[in-house]
Amino acid sequence: MFTLPLGDDAVLGPLEPWRAAEFAAHLDRARQHITPWVGASFVVDGVDPARAVLQRYADGQARDGARIYGIWCAGTLVGGAMFVSLDVALGVCEVGCWLEPAAEGRGLITRTVGHLIDWAVDVRGIVRVEWVTLARNVRSVNVARRLGMRRDGVLRDAAPGPDGRQDSEVWSVLATEWRRHRESLRR
Incomplete structure (x- = not known):
């Protein structure tokens, strides 16, 4: 359908249910690495469960809510x-x-999420964009900072984890802040 160049050989595009086999293969490669950071209902095993994850997002998009995009390199x-x-x-x-x-x-995630924020703010009129991450996920916290987000607070013991409950952090950027941040990046 469409892709958006992210630089080098990378593109961003819709991740739809018909791509379930590709998504399942990707999850097989990524599972061990992403499992500590994402919900168990996302890191599924097999094509049918992968299709169900993608279908949930397709259904969300049909209701003008949740939606999902993939990043492809080469x-x-x-x-x-x-x-x-x-x-x-x-x-x-x-x-x-x-x-x-x-x-x-x-820099793929920073550029990708920047595109999502652009669309949310400029096209859909979103006023507040939130980013929720485990407090110990340093890479995710650094992305939030690069995107000009501010930490709103810590949700203590908010998320179950393999070693017990974990703190989550809520970060956000307001539309006015995003526009200033985006402009500062262009200078």
Whole structure:
């Protein structure tokens, strides 16, 4: 359908249910790396469960809510980003992401999420973009900072983890802040 260049050989595009086999193969490569950071309902095993994950996002998009996009490098799915939620009436959305190790360190997530924020703010009129991450996920916290987000607070023991409950952090950027941040990056 469409792709958006991210630089080098990387593109961003819709991750739809018909790509379930490709998504399942990607999850097989990424599972161990992303499992500590994403929900168990996302890191599924097999084509049918992968299709169900993608279908949930397709259904969310049909309701003008959650939606998911993939990142391909040289034609291979290596990660992606999503609107975990999108509520135009409230003017609030939450963005999230994941990436397999082979694609890290290239700025793909920062550029990808920047495109999602651009669309949410400029096209859909979103006022507040949220980013929720485990407090110990340093890479995710650094992305939030690069995107000009501010830490709103810590949700203590908010998420179950393999070693017990974990703190989550909520970061956000307001539309006015995003526009200033985006402009400062262009200078």
